[in-house]
Amino acid sequence: MLLEETGRHEGDDPDSVWLVDPLDGTTNFLHGLPVWSISIALEQKGELTAGVVFTPITDELFWAEKGQGAYLNDRRLRVSGRRQLPDALIATGMPFMGRGETDAFLEQLRAVLPKVAGVRRWGSAALDLAYVAAGRYEAFWETGLHAWDMAAGIVLVREAGGYVTEIGGGHNPAHNGSILAANPHLHLPLGKILRDAGAS
Structure with missing residues (x-):
C-alpha cells in the first residue's frame, strides 16, 4: 500500500x-x-x-x-466529444508552495490560454481527472505529481475512452509525475502546444 x-x-x-x-x-x-x-x-x-x-x-x-x-x-461515463481547442475547457495544476518549475508552468499556461475556451485550477488532480472522464473537462495537464495523486484518475479517463500519457508522450505518467489526459481529438494538439512551450 x-x-x-x-x-x-x-x-x-x-x-x-x-x-x-x-x-x-x-x-x-x-x-x-x-x-x-x-x-x-x-x-x-x-x-x-x-x-x-x-x-x-x-x-x-x-x-x-x-x-x-x-x-x-x-x-x-464517456469523455467529451469536442473536437476543437477553442471549444475546450481545460484543467491544470500549478507548482505547490513554490516547489517545481513555476516559470516553466507559466510558459505552458501562456501557450495554452489563447487557444482554449478556458483553463481551470481546482487543486485536486484526482477530481480533475474524474471530470475529464465525465466529459466536464476536455483535458487536464500537470507536472510534479505523485502516483497517488493521479493513479485512480488515469484508470477513469482510459476506461471512459480518453488518452493518458506523460506530457512528453511516454506511457507511464503515474510514476513519472507528468500527465496529459484528454479526449482522443484533443490529446495530440494540446500535447504539441505544451511540448512546444517546453513541457516534458
Whole structure:
C-alpha cells in the first residue's frame, strides 16, 4: 500500500499495490472549499487496474475497472466529444508552495490560454481527472505529481475512452509525475502546444 500521508506499507501480495490519497485537495479542505476528494487505485504487476475517486460533498463516486468501463455512481461515463481547442475547457495544476518549475508552468499556461475556451485550477488532480472522464473537462495537464495523486484518475479517463500519457508522450505518467489526459481529438494538439512551450 502506498499512501500520501504515511508512505509505503508492505503487504502479503508483492504484485498488488494500493495507491491511496485519503484527502486530495488538502489546502482546499483546510480553507473550507468544497473541492477535494478521496482517491484509491489498484496497481497489479505494474499495471493500473482499478480506480475510485469519491467526493463526499457532492456524493459523487467515480469508479472504473480495466476493461469494464468508467462510471459515476451507476451512470456510464464517456469523455467529451469536442473536437476543437477553442471549444475546450481545460484543467491544470500549478507548482505547490513554490516547489517545481513555476516559470516553466507559466510558459505552458501562456501557450495554452489563447487557444482554449478556458483553463481551470481546482487543486485536486484526482477530481480533475474524474471530470475529464465525465466529459466536464476536455483535458487536464500537470507536472510534479505523485502516483497517488493521479493513479485512480488515469484508470477513469482510459476506461471512459480518453488518452493518458506523460506530457512528453511516454506511457507511464503515474510514476513519472507528468500527465496529459484528454479526449482522443484533443490529446495530440494540446500535447504539441505544451511540448512546444517546453513541457516534458
